[in-house]
Amino acid sequence: MRHGKKFNHLSRKKGHRVALMKNMSNALVKHKRINTTLAKAKALRVFLEPLITKAKKNTTHSRRTVFGYLQDKSSIEELFGPIAEKVAARPGGYLRIIKTGFRKGDAAETALIEFVDYNDVYSNEGKQGSSGRRRRRRGGGNKNAAAVKGKNEEE
Template sequence: MRHQCRLPQLGRPADQRKAMLRGLTTQLIREGRVTTTRARAKALRDKAEKMISLAKEGSLASRRRAIGYIYDKQLVHALFDKAKERYGDRKGGYTRIVRTVSRRGDNAQMSIIELV
């Protein structure tokens, strides 16, 4: 039974799912927008907003947690430098999910997730 288990499985084992979300988070922070399936975008939103919240906090412990999650160390330093001025007045909601057309091969619902 999976009662009250809110973590989306995404059709992957736990290690592959965590690696995929780390890669998508890194790509989203680097490029600003990612096109992916709607289920992946919703799972990615939680991780990306957590990293931005860590960057807004700005402490050494937060920086070390972000470096442990995001693949690119220089990207983490850039995120921590810009997060205060970009998201300082926001209390949350740093990402936006926009629905797009279904994928041609398997008719999966696609979305664009982008930083606000």
């Protein structure tokens, strides 16, 4: 039974799991994207997104709180500096997980986890001529084709 199992334990004891999340968080902050298994990426997102939210408010208390989790001064400087500036206007959802297939050795499902604001491929900043809003086609389509179709059915 899974009474009280609120998160994925990743088949590790608490100390190992905390060390894993700390190391993966530091690597993600340093490199902006990492490849890992899908389960670890989902667990990392749950672990790191609240810390990024705390980093948006640059106070001594929030710095000490985040340092308690990451324990790496260079990661803290990066998180409270450039990363916090880029995500300042974003209300959440700082990380993106992209499935990348299955690992050859053990067929584990792999994924790429990255900061949303650091990928130029998906951002609108790289596109030229973009008005900033998305255009979607509604069901209306071509009205002339519908009129011709109606005339053909009458004949």
